[in-house]
Amino acid sequence: MHMFSLSIPLSLRREEWYSPWIFGNITTAMLRKEGTATIEELGRAPLPTEFGDWTYIVFGDLAHGKQHEVLVFGDASKDMLYEEADDILVRVHSSCRTSEIFHAVNCECREQLHSSMSFIRQEGRGVIVYLDQEGRGNGIVGKLAQLNKMFGWKSQEIEQKQDISSGEPMNTVKAYKESGYLPEVRDFNVAGEILKILGVRSVKLLTNNPQKIEGIASVGIGVKPVEIHITPANEIIAIDLQSKARNLKHKISEEHWKTNKS
Template sequence: MSNNDKNELELRRLRAVDRAIADLRRGLSVIVTGEKEASIVLATEMAFDPELKTLAERSGAEPVLALTAHRANVLHIQPTGDDAIRLVIEEWMDAPLMRALADATHDLDQPFRGPFTRIKEGLPPTIPAAIKIAKLGRLLPSVVAASIELDQVEAISRKHDLSVVSLEDILAYEDSAALQLRAVASAKVPLQAAENTTFHAFRPKDGGIEHMAIVVGDPNRREPLLARLHSECFTGDLIGSLKCDCGEQLRGALKAISEEGGGVLLYLAQEGRGIGLINKLRAYNLQQQGFDTIDANERLGFDADERVFRPAAEMLKLLGFQKIRLMTNNPEKVEGLERHGIAITERVSHKFPSNTHNELYLATKKKRSGHYL
């Protein structure tokens, strides 16, 4: 296969995932295929009774509710050893209840739920893949799924105009999108902290999520440069939220890089440690109930940190930076970049005083995530 053919195949695979993400966010069903089986899935967050009825009719099977092991644990459902748990949808479980089961912010509204019947038999690989694609769409990590035979996929997808995406493509999506990043625009943008600054926008060739590189000055590509990976934070960066230290880290990093004489800040589209803005607000709601930042994410069904660092590594390579002095308190950023071919010659401490609103947040990052604070 030629390089052009390989590239076109990769783009088709990315587009298949992108279309499935868009359909799930619109409340539509999609088909996820595996090596030996397939599932029609619907994002639980977007599930209403008519859609559930349609799902059962199209598949000819009884749908199940799938949750992550984190979320199932919160609901006191016994583990199965798998990353996802399937529940039988009982007669008393309507769509509003299932949406509430997926959303931890409703736990105090409906504290007594169950008992639930979990399915213990072997978990079809398409189920955790379907949950993964819900995460990629910044939806709650839960789906309603119904099994179909592989030889039914083409007929069902054609008849009902359903997107089809493979398990393999879903699992490879984040790496594939990172490897397809390219610079699509750049412009000089003088900042308060650094006037000699150029913004470079990066986008995958399939038109997916965009990231930004902010290059200060004209750094020497032959020497390790001062760099910062910064995940976007609408509440902290733009509005000035006191619940985190993100805004201080952003502006402080730009100031430090300017004083150094040059460097780069990567502004990554990974809001809320990769769970998205709406889910971050849900996590904030849980923090108001007394849960720390890690418990809040896990109660919603997410991992403590859903970010990936390959996009940052690929952006640095495209800019010509292979060695950096990384401004971070997070050891996972160091490990993540080194795993993808970026040499970290020094970890530069980057911390700011706490306030009464974020002191628990910072203490949790230090105690439970191993941050150097």
């Protein structure tokens, strides 16, 4: 059994529910003061999937109290991923239970994950780093607040609310801000640290998000960004893609936020 001496008050545990990024910042400082490593591998196993055979690895993130998951395409039962750990095709993906488990239709997270696994299978090697950073790092409670700002019930059906200030449909960025949350608080350095532990030296990163590129590069891993675009299935997702491009500087052009019906 692995033990460490850090004692976390219950008040901080409660803070983790509502503001997980604040909890992570506090505990990171406490762990570093003790000289405790913040990321460690907890185990690995073979995993057959619809997208081929992978090695499933779990890492413990002591600073944030999370368990992050990794999929390595093929047999990674040894310490090193591949003989040559350069230019590995990588997707850093954050958990989205509403989309990936419950098939919610207000985001493209499930499609991005499946497309990334398919691309890696075609490549013949690659890694999915699946971070437990729900709601862009704001947690489940933060996501609930965002969803309440974006949607409401009308005649037993859900409709998208309007942004009062602009008259446009409410988007995720504005919904988080109006709920008292930040629209992006994920820690992508964690993904970089995990990749370093796996022996990765440089990556072809499947992303449109400049913050992911910066986070991976900040730990000394070479990054070649590879844009990944999903045709939005509905207007809700199309509006959200526009918001990502305009407010978060994601590399998404107008042609990529047109829906199948456009």
